[in-house]
Amino acid sequence: xxxxxxxxxxxxxxLELDEALYPKDAVYGAAxxxxxxxxxxxxxxxxxxxxxxxxxxAGTETPPETLVGELENELLGQAWRRLLVDENRRLLExxxxxxxxxAAGPPGLDExxxxxxxxxxxxxxxxxxxxSWEEKYKKRGKSEP
Amino acid sequence: MITLxxxxxxxxxxxxxxxxxLYAEHARAELEQTSDAYLVHVHGLGGVSEALxxxxxxxxxxxxxxxxxxx
Numbered sequence: 001x002x003x004x005x006x007x008x009x010x011x012x013x014x015l016e017l018d019e020a021l022y023p024k025d026a027v028y029g030a031a032x033x034x035x036x037x038x039x040x041x042x043x044x045x046x047x048x049x050x051x052x053x054x055x056x057x058a059g060t061e062t063p064p065e066t067l068v069g070e071l072e073n074e075l076l077g078q079a080w081r082r083l084l085v086d087e088n089r090r091l092l093e094x095x096x097x098x099x100x101x102x103a104a105g106p107p108g109l110d111e112x113x114x115x116x117x118x119x120x121x122x123x124x125x126x127x128x129x130x131x132s133w134e135e136k137y138k139k140r141g142k143s144e145p
Numbered sequence: 146m147i148t149l150x151x152x153x154x155x156x157x158x159x160x161x162x163x164x165x166x167l168y169a170e171h172a173r174a175e176l177e178q179t180s181d182a183y184l185v186h187v188h189g190l191g192g193v194s195e196a197l198x199x200x201x202x203x204x205x206x207x208x209x210x211x212x213x214x215x216x
Contacts, residue, residue, distance in 0.1 A: 035204055039203065041203055043150075
């Protein structure tokens with residue numbers, strides 16, 4: 001049985017659902033929203049299935065069928081929100097890293113001095129392109145071949 | 146006496162302990178556990194509705210379980 005099932009009794013209304021569609025985190029999130037208006041109980045009636053029982057508190061005038069509708073909406077919202085968070089986690093991590101790096105500010109003089117590496121490596125010119133203008137275009141003397 | 150059953154994979158044991166302590170003034174509770182659930186036997190004290198205390202205790206256990214997730 002994949003879809004949600006609703007049963008009503010004197011102990012309130014029970015919504016049974018598939019955990020593959022509504023992860024446990026979404027169920028907790030939705031249950032928490034109702035905790036001020038209802039007595040909420042969670043149970044596992046069968047493997048892969050979760051049930052949420054809502055028993056309205058005294059003074060709650062919302063009919064049970066409305067509560068179940070609101071619970072289903074909340075479950076859907078919570079599940080969708082968690083899906084978006086998971087999908088955007090990498091993007092959020094990248095943005096946060098860049099923001100933290102930017103907050104550190106530009107490097108100071110001391111940090112630049114600490115950064116200078118091997119001097120011989122800095123002047124290494126394997127392709128021979130670091131030739132000065134004067135050297136490249138100087139007039140050659142008669143004595144030169 | 147009312148017996149509340151909390152599946153171990155859905156409720157935190159520490160949260161149930163905290164909820165029992167919270168309502169100690171209104172109910173005496175005996176704790177027990179099976180392989181997959183915590184059982185709380187609730188006895189109302191001082192004329193307070195046993196069912197009401199049990200419902201409130203169960204709500205507190207769920208609330209504290211959710212609040213303590215991620216700690």
